[in-house]
Amino acid sequence: MIRYPFLKKNATIGVTAPSSGVGIQNAELLTLASSRLKSQGFNVIIGETAWKQDKAKSAPANVRGHEFNEMIKDDGIDVLIPPWGGELLIEALEFIDFDALQDKWIVGYSDISVLLLAVTLTTGLATAHGANLIDLRGEYSDDTTALWHAVLETPVGESIVQHSSLKYQREWQHDVPSPCVFHLTEETYWKSLTTDAVTMKGRLLGGCIDVIRHLIGTPYGKLQHFQQEMIHDEPIVWYLENCELNTADLRRSLVQMKLAGWFENCSGIMFGRSPANRPVDNYTAEDIYAELFEELKVPIVYDIDCGHVPPQVTFINGAYAEIEVADGVGTVKQYFYE
Structure with a gap:
């Protein structure tokens, strides 16, 4: 619960x-x-x-x-x-x-x-x-x-809807303060690996992959216990964002999550816009998303409003969510179900 x-x-x-x-x-x-x-x-x-x-x-x-x-x-x-x-x-x-x-x-x-x-x-x-x-x-x-x-x-017992932003901040400019903190200049476009509209449903979990990966194998990262005892094997939708990892390290981290069983009963994965994702030998983040899609056979969307390239949607760990992405626009409805 x-x-x-x-x-x-x-x-x-x-x-x-x-x-x-x-x-x-x-x-x-x-x-x-x-x-x-x-x-x-x-x-x-x-x-x-x-x-x-x-x-x-x-x-x-x-x-x-x-x-x-x-x-x-x-x-x-x-x-x-x-x-x-x-x-x-x-x-x-x-x-x-x-x-x-x-x-x-x-x-x-x-x-x-x-x-x-x-x-x-x-x-x-x-x-x-x-x-x-x-x-x-x-x-x-x-x-x-x-x-x-x-x-x-x-x-x-109730729900709340959030939508993707209209614009996002390309880079931090701490030396140029603005009334709303962020300098929103770039058009937001949530992307998927297919041209069709994407729908995901499940319990939300996630965070900055650079650091949450280190919970695997510790007393604080017992995902299987959480799945069985607290959400009774409902599917999970992961939201992940990359702060500093190059693409090889991002791939290693995702493989570690997969091998640890963190993607079992996963119904979709969302990746935030990233200031990192530096290609290694022409190996891009998009390559990683495509490989993960082939391995897990679940919807994958990316460049969402999450993480170090603001603004960001407020995601609730544990909430049940319905996510729809079509024509670059994302809608996140979160239900506060026990």
Whole structure:
């Protein structure tokens, strides 16, 4: 059974950094994001780790785990949103008290997806793959990003629809701030390996493949247990995004997932737009998608709104979803079914 938190009005956001904090050089971004959210009616409590950064992490793993535990148990905090991702969240997993997790949304992407997927697989608590806190610092958000709180306000038993964006950001321009944070200049087009319309149905799971692949073989990556005990062998739709892997490493990672049984009872795979996907000896990402399609015989779509090339749809790990893609336009309907 999947448990869905509910985001109430005027919620209190807890900001902790189980991966990377902002450090002195980016403290103003965290301050601005907090100010913007407060102006929208949220309360914001920022933990000590969020301000820090040294040696590729916000703090030692046990400190990160302890602060996360304190915030998830704090009745005065309703939702946890880290400032952004990072590199070494996986170090903190062994210090997180999975048995004491309250039903609160945990939101983020990039390295945060390690925590999101581990929580859902281990406990059945739904988690939200979407904007990090720093992405919410704009005077306003684009239509795709802005739906994050509407998704988290969906009651159990009901559904919510999101559509592909109209435009996406080709590259980050941190030195050129804009009112809506992202510089949306390129036309969005969700692609598939066929010319026909594509439909996928199943329970959503996913994240940044660079990091979630490292859950395989650990106590936090028991997918088969999740399938059997929590979703009773319903099919899975995977959403995956690639931050830094070249195509050979991406292929290795997908083969590892396949050999580990992570694609068993899979009804489709979606790949986000990627700033990486560097070809190796003319071996392209499209080649990989085609090979995976032949091996798994399931629909595959790519260049969707997910990951490090924003904006992104808010995907809920554990939710039942119906995805339709036709003529470059994607529609994602998520049902908060137990």
